Amino acid sequence: MAVTSTLASDPAVRADLSRDQLLDLYYWMRLTRLLEERLVNLYRQTKVVGGLFRSLGQEACAVGSAYALRPEDVLSPLIRNLGSMLVKGATPLEVLRQYMAKGDSPTRGRELNIHFGDVTERNFIGQISHLGDMVPVMAGVTLTFKMRKQPRVGLVYVGDGATSTGAFHEGINFAAVQRCPLVVVVENNRYAYSTPTSKQCAAERLADKAAGYGIPGLRADGNDVVAVYEVTRDAVARARRGDGVTLVELMTYRRKGHAEHDNQSYVPAGEIDRWARDNDPIDRYVARLTGAAGVDPGELEAIDARVRAEVDDATDVAEKSPPPEPRDCLVGIYADPPEAPALWYREGIRSAVDRHERPASWGTHDG
Amino acid sequence: MAEATYLEAIRQGLFEEMERDPSVFCMGEDIGAYGGAFKVTEGLLDRFGAERVIDTPISETGFVGAAAGAAHMGMRPVCEMQFIDFVSCAYSILTNYVATARYRAMLPCPMVVRGPSGGYVRGGPFHSQNPEAAFLHTPGLKIVYPATASDAKGLLKSAIRDDDCVLFFEHKYLYRRIKETLPEGDVVVPIGKARLAREGRDLSIITYAATVWKALEAAEQLEREDGLSVEVLDLRSLLPMDDDAIVATVKKTNRVLVVHEDTVTGGIAGEITARINELAFEWLDAPVRRVAAHDVPLPYAPPLEDFVLPQTLDIVRAARWLAAY
Ligand SMILES: Cc1ncc(C[n+]2csc(CCOP(=O)(O)OP(=O)(O)O)c2C)c(N)n1
Ligand SMILES: [Mg+2]
Numbered sequence: 001m002a003v004t005s006t007l008a009s010d011p012a013v014r015a016d017l018s019r020d021q022l023l024d025l026y027y028w029m030r031l032t033r034l035l036e037e038r039l040v041n042l043y044r045q046t047k048v049v050g051g052l053f054r055s056l057g058q059e060a061c062a063v064g065s066a067y068a069l070r071p072e073d074v075l076s077p078l079i080r081n082l083g084s085m086l087v088k089g090a091t092p093l094e095v096l097r098q099y100m101a102k103g104d105s106p107t108r109g110r111e112l113n114i115h116f117g118d119v120t121e122r123n124f125i126g127q128i129s130h131l132g133d134m135v136p137v138m139a140g141v142t143l144t145f146k147m148r149k150q151p152r153v154g155l156v157y158v159g160d161g162a163t164s165t166g167a168f169h170e171g172i173n174f175a176a177v178q179r180c181p182l183v184v185v186v187e188n189n190r191y192a193y194s195t196p197t198s199k200q201c202a203a204e205r206l207a208d209k210a211a212g213y214g215i216p217g218l219r220a221d222g223n224d225v226v227a228v229y230e231v232t233r234d235a236v237a238r239a240r241r242g243d244g245v246t247l248v249e250l251m252t253y254r255r256k257g258h259a260e261h262d263n264q265s266y267v268p269a270g271e272i273d274r275w276a277r278d279n280d281p282i283d284r285y286v287a288r289l290t291g292a293a294g295v296d297p298g299e300l301e302a303i304d305a306r307v308r309a310e311v312d313d314a315t316d317v318a319e320k321s322p323p324p325e326p327r328d329c330l331v332g333i334y335a336d337p338p339e340a341p342a343l344w345y346r347e348g349i350r351s352a353v354d355r356h357e358r359p360a361s362w363g364t365h366d367g
Numbered sequence: 368m369a370e371a372t373y374l375e376a377i378r379q380g381l382f383e384e385m386e387r388d389p390s391v392f393c394m395g396e397d398i399g400a401y402g403g404a405f406k407v408t409e410g411l412l413d414r415f416g417a418e419r420v421i422d423t424p425i426s427e428t429g430f431v432g433a434a435a436g437a438a439h440m441g442m443r444p445v446c447e448m449q450f451i452d453f454v455s456c457a458y459s460i461l462t463n464y465v466a467t468a469r470y471r472a473m474l475p476c477p478m479v480v481r482g483p484s485g486g487y488v489r490g491g492p493f494h495s496q497n498p499e500a501a502f503l504h505t506p507g508l509k510i511v512y513p514a515t516a517s518d519a520k521g522l523l524k525s526a527i528r529d530d531d532c533v534l535f536f537e538h539k540y541l542y543r544r545i546k547e548t549l550p551e552g553d554v555v556v557p558i559g560k561a562r563l564a565r566e567g568r569d570l571s572i573i574t575y576a577a578t579v580w581k582a583l584e585a586a587e588q589l590e591r592e593d594g595l596s597v598e599v600l601d602l603r604s605l606l607p608m609d610d611d612a613i614v615a616t617v618k619k620t621n622r623v624l625v626v627h628e629d630t631v632t633g634g635i636a637g638e639i640t641a642r643i644n645e646l647a648f649e650w651l652d653a654p655v656r657r658v659a660a661h662d663v664p665l666p667y668a669p670p671l672e673d674f675v676l677p678q679t680l681d682i683v684r685a686a687r688w689l690a691a692y
Contacts, residue, residue, distance in 0.1 A: 050489050050667060101489075101668035109668025112491040129493035130453065131425055164424035166456070192425060193449075194401035200424045266400045326674035329666045346631075346658060346681055 016233075017226070019295075025067060025225050026289060026300060029059040029282050031307045032083035035092050038311050039099055043260055047319070049101040050112045055080040057223070057255035060281035061187050063087055064228025065250070068236050069155060074141050075124040076134045076156040080187060080254070082114055084157070089122035090114075092311050096318035109324035132158065132165030135184065139175035142182040142239075153239045155183045155232070161192020163209065164200050172245065176213040179244035183235040186247065187222065189254035194266040207249035215245045222250030223281040226288075253279065371549050374542040376516035377407055377481075380523035381445065383553070385415050388443060391527055392419040394430045395447030404449045405483055405542060427456035431480060435465050435532075438478040443527055448482030451536060452496040465532045466507030479526045481535035484512070485577055485628055486676055488540055491667035497576075497629040502534055503606055503638065509558055510606040512536040514579035516547045518603055521556025529558060538577045545580070559604045561612035567598030570690055571616040573639055574626040575602040578677060582626055585682035595690055605635055613639065614647045621652040622689045626682055631659035653692035658685050 017025075036054050043052045055062060062083030066075055069088070077084045082095065097105035099113055106116035107126070117126035125141070127134055138156035145152040158168055163186055175182045186206050190197050203209065210217025216238075220231040228250060235246035253275045257264045264272065289295040330343075371379060385391045392415075393408060399422040402409030412420040423430040427448065434444035448454045454461070461480065468474035486495035502508050509531055513519040519537065526533035564579055565586055572582040579601045586597035600616050602609065617623055623643060625636035636657040643655050658677045665675060 049669065050491065103668075109671050110492070110664070110666040112489075112667045115491070129450075129491075130456065161425045164426045164429075166426065166428050192396075193404070194397045195422055195424075199422050323670050324666075324668045326670050329663055329668075329671040329675060330661060333663055343661065346661075346677075346685070 017229070021067075022289065022293065023295070023299070023303065025063060025229070026282075026285060027303050027307065028063040028067070028083055028087050029225060029285065030304060031086055031092070031310070032059045032063065033282060034307050034311050035086075035095060036082065038315055039096070040260065042096070042100065042315075048099045050099075051259040051261065052099070053079045053113060053259050054256035055082055057275060057280060058187065058189055058252045059083050060225035060228050060285070061185070061222040061250045061252050064225040065155065065157075065185050065232040065248075067229050068232035069153065071123065072150075073123060073153045073155065073236070074119070074138070076127065076138045076141075076154065077114070077124060078127055078134070078157045078159065078162075078187075079114065080159070080189070081157050085114060085124055088124040089118070090116075090124065092314035093317055096314055097321050100318060100321070101323065102318065102321035103324035103328070104321050108328055110329060130167070131162035132167030132171070134158075135168045135171030136174060137171070138182055139171045139178070139180055142175065142180035143178055145181050146178070151240055153181045153183065153236050155185060155236070157185045157187055159192055160186065160188040160190065160197045160206060161195065161200055163206055172215075172247065173213050176215045176245045179242070181239035181242070182245045183232060183239055184245060184247045185232070186249045187252060188249055189222075189252045191254050191258070191267075193258040193262070205249065207247060210247040213245070213247070215247055217247045217249065219249045219251065222252030223279050223284060225281060225285050369548070370546045371516055371520075372543050372546040373513075373516045373519050373538070374405065374407055375546075376520035376549060377523055377537060378409065378411075379549070380520040380527075381408065381411060382414065384524055384527045385411070385419065387553075388527075390441060391443045391445065392421065392437075393445045393447065394421045394423050394434060396423055396425055396449045398422060398447050403447060405539065407483075407537075408447065427453050428460050431457035432460045432464065434478045434480075435460065435468065435476055438476045438532075439468075439474050443477050443479075445479045445481060445527060448480065450490075450494050450496075451482040451484040451498060452493050454480060454482065454498060454534075455501075458501070461508065461532070461534075462502070462505045466505045468507075469531065470507060475530055476532045477530045478532050479523075479535050480532070481523070481526075481537060483539035483542070484536040485538040485540055486665055486672060487577060487628075489667055489669060489672060490539075490665075492664040495665045495672075497536070497627070499534070499536055499605055500629055500634050503635055507531070508606065509533040509604070510536070511558055511604050512538070512576045513556075513603055514538070514541070514564070514576055514601050515562075516545060517549050517554070518556050518562065518601075520549060521554050522558065522603065524553070524555045525558050528555070533558065536576065540577050541580075556603070559607040559609060561609035562601045562603055563598070563612070563616075564601040565597065565599040567596040567620060569596045569620055570622040570624065570686055571598045571600060571620045572624045572626055572682065572686070573600045573602065573613060573616065575605065576628060578626045578628050581677065581679045582682055584679045585686060588679070588683050589686055589690075593687065593690070595686065597686060608639070608642070610642060610646060613642060617643055617647040618650045621650055622692070623651070623655045624658060624682065624685050624689055625655060626658045626677060628660060628676055630662045631657055632662050634659050653689050656685050656689055658682050
């Protein structure tokens with residue numbers, strides 16, 4: 001699509017994003033934020049089962065990076081990557097049902113929050129809680145692309161904290177040795193739960209870890225959605241060319257607690273306000289769009305209205321969804337047999353065992 | 368003395384042991400200024416300082432392994448898993464290095480690995496686990512899993528003073544739900560001794576951790592509705608296991624139901640059943656039965672979790688079947 005001259009005249013907006021695409025980025029960030037705000041309301045109404053995790057202030061990392069992928073590329077999101085999942089095709093309805101533990105949620109009530117995926121059509125993988133584990137998994141996903149000579153790329157996120165895990169190290173090292181088409185995005189939001197990055201790693205820059213794996217380590221402003229897009233686009237292009245793994249460190253800030261229950265008492269006074277005031281990724285992007293890029297604020301308001309309507313509709317549907325049927329959780333542990341196992345040790349006490357005849361004689365059998 | 372919750376009892380145990388012995392120190396994620404994900408270690412940093420209350424990187428193998436090394440040198444480290452589900456990340460170092468250290472190399476490993484365990488809290492498959500059986504099979508480790516506040520405190524003291532590695536499972540459902548007036552003074556609960564939680568004549572329920580409370584509820588219901596006198600044995604220690612207490616209750620009631628929250632296949636109930644079979648078969652009037660979780664990763668939606676985990680009514684039904692056998 002053609003780039004309008006107004007946009008091209010913004011030196012910060014690079015030429016490979018069309019006007020529609022720039023508005024797209026705004027749409028995804030706004031949708032992420034509004035959907036999370038809706039989830040907060042539902043959480044306060046105790047309709048959310050379990051914890052609620054926000055990505056407030058980190059929307060640009062998730063959206064800008066996922067936006068650099070093609071539909072056939074595989075994305076491995078973490079808890080701060082609701083935005084990435086939406087870009088990859090996860091719907092607000094799925095997310096709402098999932099958080100409310102509904103029977104028609106993507107995991108049918110088995111897993112919580114945004115722990116779900118779709119590798120048959122939309123190409124994003126459901127995470128587990130154990131930090132770092134998705135890195136070796138994505139090494140294998142992208143090793144397959146290489147073995148099958150498919151021009152596909154994988155992108156895996158880890159937090160600053162997760163870079164301390166053995167799994168991260170083993171996975172990225174293996175992928176690097178194999179020159180897998182993988183992009184490892186370290187979302188450095190300065191905290192791992194309550195632990196500041198300085199207690200996580202003695203290196204000044206997490207991007208410097210790349211040197212130890214013999215791969216490039218890039219760093220970008222994670223609250224600038226276009227910068228995030230660009231740095232990821234370059235790493236993705238490198239991977240697709242067959243040049244292997246890139247580590248991308250995105251500098252950002254976690255404005256909410258680890259989860260909703262966390263009161264952030266460990267954060268120095270004023271720090272959160274400062275980031276909210278000076279470095280909100282959506283505010284910054286709006287200023288850029290309506291400033292140098294010349295987008296009419298009315299256009300953004302129209303997007304906001306669209307997003308609100310989408311989330312409202314999804315909420316209405318999700319709230320009406322039924323809870324899961326207890327027995328449904330027994331199937332699907334193995335490919336074969338697909339049916340539920342017999343529950344002899346519990347129900348058998350009344351059924352299966354009672355059906356067994358008691359021998360007439362105890363001890364020795366006749367015959 | 369004021370009442371203490373299960374969680375406060377653990378915290379008291381940590382405080383008292385750190386006061387008593389300067390070689391005791393704590394490591395874990397977010398245990399310092401934050402006081403731990405469940406606030407078990409709250410106040411420890413202020414009292415003992417950052418040298419003895421160490422916030423670690425997210426590196427379970429790293430700090431459990433470091434605990435082993437420090438233990439070799441005479442320290443008594445206590446490691447917190449933010450959730451016990453993450454102990455699997457330290458499985459190799461615990462089962463290969465720590466568990467064998469004394470036997471193969473005469474290396475003492477006086478250390479404790481503790482953390483919030485168990486379900487009934489809508490935590491889903493990775494914040495609800497009961498991995499005790501995964502370690503039961505490893506000679507060289509000790510395993511305790513208290514059900515009461517005073518046992519939590521007394522067993523933690525024993526665990527810290529023990530000259531070998533003790534895995535100390537804490538049930539997060541019990542953290543703030545139960546409280547009791549703790550005994551005064553330095554009361555230590557020995558590892559390897561069960562506790563008779565309720566006396567009875569007709570039937571024994573052998574269990575541990577949160578299901579002790581479900582068993583007690585079931586026992587009351589069975590007494591009320593069926594006139595059954597049910598004994599409840601709380602194992603407290605899983606490795607070593609109190610065979611004497613198990614045999615004593617079998618000889619007394621002749622009918623045994625083993626209950627645990629962990630999945631049924633390969634769960635500790637199988638081991639208990641085998642011991643009863645070998646040690647007290649002649650005293651049985653009915654087959655030993657188990658009530659345990661279904662063999663699935665623990666799902667998170669309330670109706671699913673409630674279905675998978677053993678509930679009081681499941682225990683009541685199984686007990687009735689046993690009593691009528
Ligand atoms: C192996 C492992 N250990 C501990 C935890 C508990 N835990 C969950 S999130 C978290 C902090 C993660 O920090 P970071 O990687 O920086 O990601 P962020 O939450 O900041 O996005 C911890 C310690 C875990 N999930 N996995
Ligand atoms: Mg972080």
